[in-house]
Amino acid sequence: MNTQRTASLVIVVAAFAVGNVVNSYLPNLDTILIRPFPATASVDEAIHMRSGEVVVSDVAVSKQVEYQGTMLSTEQAFVSATVRLEPSGATSGVGDITITGGDGKLYGGAQQYAATPQCIGSQPGIPLRCRVFVEVSSQAVDGASMQLHNFASTKGDEVVHVDLALGNTSPTTAVPTVGTREFGG
Amino acid sequence: MWKRFLRRWNLAKGFLSPQTILIIIVLGALTWVTFNQGFSSAFAEGKRGEPATFAWGETITTGPYEIVVRNVDTNGTCLSTTAEYPHCVIATLEVTNTTDRFVEDPIFGTHLIDAGLITLHEGDGYSPTLTRNPQISVAASGMPMGAIQPGMSATLQAQWLLAADATPCEQALEVRSAKWIRSPMDLHEHWMKDAVLGQVPVCSSTASASTTPASEAAA
Numbered sequence: 001m002n003t004q005r006t007a008s009l010v011i012v013v014a015a016f017a018v019g020n021v022v023n024s025y026l027p028n029l030d031t032i033l034i035r036p037f038p039a040t041a042s043v044d045e046a047i048h049m050r051s052g053e054v055v056v057s058d059v060a061v062s063k064q065v066e067y068q069g070t071m072l073s074t075e076q077a078f079v080s081a082t083v084r085l086e087p088s089g090a091t092s093g094v095g096d097i098t099i100t101g102g103d104g105k106l107y108g109g110a111q112q113y114a115a116t117p118q119c120i121g122s123q124p125g126i127p128l129r130c131r132v133f134v135e136v137s138s139q140a141v142d143g144a145s146m147q148l149h150n151f152a153s154t155k156g157d158e159v160v161h162v163d164l165a166l167g168n169t170s171p172t173t174a175v176p177t178v179g180t181r182e183f184g185g
Numbered sequence: 186m187w188k189r190f191l192r193r194w195n196l197a198k199g200f201l202s203p204q205t206i207l208i209i210i211v212l213g214a215l216t217w218v219t220f221n222q223g224f225s226s227a228f229a230e231g232k233r234g235e236p237a238t239f240a241w242g243e244t245i246t247t248g249p250y251e252i253v254v255r256n257v258d259t260n261g262t263c264l265s266t267t268a269e270y271p272h273c274v275i276a277t278l279e280v281t282n283t284t285d286r287f288v289e290d291p292i293f294g295t296h297l298i299d300a301g302l303i304t305l306h307e308g309d310g311y312s313p314t315l316t317r318n319p320q321i322s323v324a325a326s327g328m329p330m331g332a333i334q335p336g337m338s339a340t341l342q343a344q345w346l347l348a349a350d351a352t353p354c355e356q357a358l359e360v361r362s363a364k365w366i367r368s369p370m371d372l373h374e375h376w377m378k379d380a381v382l383g384q385v386p387v388c389s390s391t392a393s394a395s396t397t398p399a400s401e402a403a404a
Contacts, residue, residue, distance in 0.1 A: 005205050009212070016213045076337065098287075106286035109332025116331075137336055 036159040043081075043165055049158050051094060051150050052087040052124075056162045061141055061169045065133050065178045072112050077141050079164070080133035080176045083119045083148065087128075093120025095151035097132050100161075101140020108134055114179055120151050126183055133178040142168050237383035239360070245382060248363040249288050250333075251281040252303070254385045255340070259353035263344050272347035274305060274387060276358055279340050282333040289332045304359050305345045305387075354388035 041047040046055045059081045064073050072078070085094055097117035098108030110116050111133060119130035136144065146162040239245050245252045254276060261275035282288045333339050347353060362379045 005202070009205060009209055012209050013212055013216065016216060020217070076334075104285065105335040107334050109287040109289045109334075111331045114331070135334055135337075137334065 037157065039158065039160045041160055041162045043162065045162075047160055048088075049094070049148070049150060049160060050088075051092040052085050052089075054094060054148055054160060055084040056081050056146060056148070056164075057084065058082040059164050059166065060174070060176045061166060061171050062174065062176055063171045064175045066175050067112075067114055067133075067177075067179045071175070074112075074135050077136055077138050077171055078133050078176075078178075079136055079141065079144060079146075079166075080131060080178050081146060081164070082129055082131055084127060084129045085119050085122060087122050087124045087126070089124055091121070091123055093118060093122065093128070093151040094148045095120060096149045097134070098147045098149075099134045099136055099140075099164075100145050100147060101136050102143025103137060103140045105137070105140060107136040107140065111135060118151065119181070121181070122183060129180075129182045131176070131178045131180045133176070141166050236381045239383050239385045241385065245360050245385075246283070246362075247360060247382065248379070249282065249284050250363070251283050252360060253279040253281075254358065255279055257358070257385075257387045259387055261344065263346055267346075269349065270346035271349050272351055272353050274345045274347060274353055274356065276303070276343045276387075277340065278303070278343060279338055280333060281338040282335050285335055287332040287334050303343060303361075305347075305356055356387045357384040358387065359384050 039047060039049075041054075041056070043059055044055065044057050046053050048054075059079065062078050062080065063075075064071055065078045065080055066072075079099055083094060083097065085092075087093070095116075095118045096108065097119070098106055100106055108117065112135070114133075117132035117134055119128060119132065122128035144164050144166055146164055148160040148162065150157045150159075239254070241254050241256065243253065245254075256277040258275040258277075259272065261273040263270075263273035263275075347356070360382045362382050364379045
């Protein structure tokens with residue numbers, strides 16, 4: 001094998017290696033499909049999602065919440081809020097409500113005694129008000145934001161990030177009632 | 186035949202000979218296999234290490250969790266204890282979520298027990314009798330657990346029924362590590378069991394025993 005052939009061989013193999021590395025950094029179909037469509041909002045600000053119009057209000061931080069007549073306690077903090085949804089075109093809702101704490105960690109999922117925070121089940125044009133709660137670390141309250149996903153699609157769909165504007169909020173002594181749903185409110 | 190193929194499609198004209206192209210293809214394939222299969226597999230094997238034996242009170246890092254076996258009661262009472270399965274082993278576990286996101290449903294979901302991160306192991310192999318009916322109770326605090334939030338801990342109990350001819354003290358809890366995978370079916374992320382980290386003997390309690398020095402115990 002002469003020098004030219006050897007050089008060609010090295011170049012082609014090097015090109016394969018470089019291509020392999022580049023390919024590993026390129027997004028594949030899976031990562032594209034799960035990429036969210038983010039939007040931002042603040043407390044008391046109405047924002048349109050595919051599900052309908054959503055407003056987050058009455059944000060509270062507490063050590064205790066009342067859920068279906070049971071008092072739940074935490075050594076950390078409960079962040080509770082009212083989510084108001086007015087479905088637009090079909091029976092819909094907001095599902096898998098999570099909180100990104102000021103510490104950058106993701107809080108959510110099924111809570112004590114309660115299912116995953118959601119606000120679902122209303123008919124088009126009929127507003128639904130849900131009182132949801134998520135247990136978070138005390139260090140996560142400052143700078144926390146709430147994420148609202150379109151129901152039943154936590155990936156590759158709209159997600160609204162609501163700045164809860166909590167700052168260094170101390171837990172309230174009041175005990176918010178959570179897990180409630182009110183129609184027509 | 187491949188020479189005719191290459192010449193027909195004029196792939197080697199004026200640059201590379203068919204022999205060189207063949208060598209490139211072979212070397213390229215070998216390189217791909219080596220880097221993508223061989224090295225990564227060897228790396229994964231290297232990370233797994235040898236299964237260890239853990240005592241009660243020792244922290245076992247599984248991936249999403251740190252697990253501490255606080256107590257194992259070999260004489261417990263399961264709700265569904267029968268004459269066929271008279272022994273009930275109840276392990277009290279303290280589970281800490283060490284990740285940056287909540288871990289869903291550690292009790293009723295498929296993470297710790299159902300996915301086999303913690304199983305009851307007998308000798309050199311699994312016993313269907315011992316592992317077929319793991320049951321999870323509510324957390325020891327009396328609160329049914331949901332997700333474990335990042336940085337937080339939960340205490341829970343896992344129960345296994347043992348057959349009449351089983352000897353509870355000859356058993357060991359086997360702990361596996363876990364890894365995130367994204368299901369190609371639903372594009373959701375799941376924890377899946379991975380390598381065996383080690384075993385926790387059911388009737389051995391080094392950490393527990395160390396809380397009472399031998400000299401004091403003798404006295």
